[in-house]
Amino acid sequence: MVNLGLRASVAMSARTLAAVLLLQLGDAIGENSQNQLATPPGDAARGESIVTNRQVGLCLLCHSAPAGEPRVQGNLAPSLAGAGSRSxxxxxxxxxxxxxxxxxxSIMPSYSSTDGLNRVAPxxxxxxxxxxxxxxxxxAYLQTLRE
Ligand code: HEC
Structure with missing residues (x-):
């Protein structure tokens, strides 16, 4: 939990930006040629368990979603309901x-960043x-959340 807070305060770097651009490029390529994805396409059921698991994604610390245990969901961020229609x-x-x-x-952690992480566990x-x-x-899971 503490680690996540520290990670959330990490500044964006050129390397991270490059990684995002590569991910976007990968997506554009994937849309044109489904069979040439570097990684298999996402699995929505696995995605739901990442989002709802408080040890892994921690998304529900800040967000609510139409999944998981409603009593332990956060209100620091917009609900994920309809996220697949908005983006x-x-x-x-x-x-x-x-x-x-x-x-x-944003206070939302950069989930693919490895830069500038200080004082994290080895x-x-x-x-x-x-x-x-x-x-x-x-x-893949968020894309199923339509409204
Ligand atoms: C520490 C709090 C926090 C955590 C943890 C967090 N988010 Fe967020 N998220 C936010 C905030 C705040 C916003 C609103 C935009 C902003 O301020 O950047 C947001 C915005 C979003 C949006 C756009 C919302 C919309 O209306 O379409 C999506 C999608 C999203 N987050 C998904 C996730 C997912 C998936 C996870 C877990 C893997 C996650 N977030 C974890 C705080 C968080």
């Missing part, structure tokens, strides 16, 4: 990978919070 897959991936590339003041050094596959899974 494309590319936009969702960018938000999760690096929320501060959209809103520099097991976390050099590790993003979510792997590219996990981010794909979360995007």
């Amino acid at each position: 494309s897959a590319v936009q969702l991936r960018q938000r999760i990978a690096n929320a501060r590339s959209i809103n520099p003041d 097991a976390w050094v050099g590790q993003p919070i979510l792997s590219p596959q996990q981010i794909d899974d979360v995007v």
Whole structure:
């Protein structure tokens, strides 16, 4: 939990931006040629468990969602209900990978960032919070949330 707060305060770097651009490029390529994705497409069921698991995604610390245990959901951020109608897959991936590339003041953690992590437990050094596959899974799940 503490680690997440520290990670949330990490400044965006050129390297992170490059990673986001690469992810977006990957998405554009994926849309044109489904069979040439670097990673298999996301799995919505796995994504839901990442979002609702308070040890993994921690999304419900800040957000509410039409999933998981309603009594333990956060209200620091907009509800994820309808997120798939408001944003494309590319936009969702960018938000999760690096929320501060959209809103520099965001308190939302940059889930693919490994830069500038200070005072984190040794097991976390050099590790993003979510792997590219996990981010794909979360995007696939969010795309099912339509309104
Ligand atoms: C520390 C709080 C926090 C956590 C944890 C967090 N978010 Fe966010 N999120 C926010 C805030 C605040 C916003 C509103 C935009 C902003 O301020 O950047 C937001 C915006 C979003 C949006 C756009 C909302 C919309 O209306 O379409 C999506 C999608 C999203 N978050 C998904 C996630 C997912 C998925 C996770 C977990 C992997 C997550 N967030 C974890 C705080 C958080």
